[in-house]
Amino acid sequence: MLNMDFSERIVIDTSKQDWVSSPAGGVVRKPLAREEAERGHATSIVRYEPGASFQRHEHPQGEEILVLEGVFSDENGDYPAGTYIRNPPGSGHAPFSKEGCTLLVKLHQFDHRDTSAVRIDTNKASWLPGIGGLQVMPLHEFEHEHVALVKWPANEVFQPHRHFGGEEIFVLNGEFCDEHGRYPAGTWIRSPHLSQHHPFVDQETVIWVKTGHLPV
Numbered sequence: 444m445l446n447m448d449f450s451e452r453i454v455i456d457t458s459k460q461d462w463v464s465s466p467a468g469g470v471v472r473k474p475l476a477r478e479e480a481e482r483g484h485a486t487s488i489v490r491y492e493p494g495a496s497f498q499r500h501e502h503p504q505g506e507e508i509l510v511l512e513g514v515f516s517d518e519n520g521d522y523p524a525g526t527y528i529r530n531p532p533g534s535g536h537a538p539f540s541k542e543g544c545t546l547l548v549k550l551h552q553f554d555h556r557d558t559s560a561v562r563i564d565t566n567k568a569s570w571l572p573g574i575g576g577l578q579v580m581p582l583h584e585f586e587h588e589h590v591a592l593v594k595w596p597a598n599e600v601f602q603p604h605r606h607f608g609g610e611e612i613f614v615l616n617g618e619f620c621d622e623h624g625r626y627p628a629g630t631w632i633r634s635p636h637l638s639q640h641h642p643f644v645d646q647e648t649v650i651w652v653k654t655g656h657l658p659v
Contacts, residue, residue: 451635453475467496470495489548491543499535506534508529510544559583561582591652595619612634617647618648619632
C-alpha cells in the first residue's frame with residue numbers, strides 16, 4: 444500500500460518522481476496513492492507514449508481523469524489537454540493515445556450511486572466568480588464531494604478554513620502557497636478531514652481541487 448492513511452497530510456512534487464512501468468507497453472506512471480499493485484483505490488500521474496494503448500478494461504468503482512498534456516483517446520472520442528473525464532462505476536473502455544499524453548488518474552474512488560458520465564473541455568467552459576478575486580469552474584458534485592478548477596489572481600489571499608471531508612489539490616500552473624509551504628506546478632496535496640490552512644499565491648495560479656470525499 445502507498446499513502447492509504449487518510450488521516451495524514453501528503454504532499455508530493457510529481458516533477459521530482461521517477462516514472463515506473465505499467466502492465467501496458469508504452470504506458471508509465473508516477474504512483475501517488477495505491478491500495479494494491481493493480482487493483483483498488485489508486486491515484487497516479489500516467490503518461491502514454493505516442494501510439495501506446497491499454498486493452499479494454501472495466502472500472503467497477505469508477506475512473507476520474509484530468510488530461511494534463513497531449514490528447515487522450517478511447518473508442519468514445521478524443522480528449523485534448525484540459526479535458527475532465529468521469530467514467531462511472533461499471534463502465535469500461537480501451538484507451539490509447541496517438542500523439543502521447545499525460546494524465547492525472549483516480550481509480551476506484553466513486554460512491555456506487557454516483558453514476559454520471561462527465562466530459563468537460565475546460566478550455567471552453569466558463570469561469571464563475573468565486574470568493575474575493577477567485578474564479579471557479581465547477582466540474583462535478585455528488586453529495587459532499589465537489590470538484591472544480593480554481594484560478595487565483597496574483598497576490599490573492601484566501602480566508603483560513605477547514606476541510607470537512609478533506610481536500611485534494613493538484614497544482615496545474617503557477618505556485619500555490621499556505622503556511623505549511625510553497626507548491627509549484629505538478630504538486631499533489633491531500634489534506635485530511637477537518638484539516639485547516641490559510642492559502643495564498645504570489646503569482647497567477649490554477650489548481651484542480653476536490654473536497655468532501657475523504658473519510659470523516
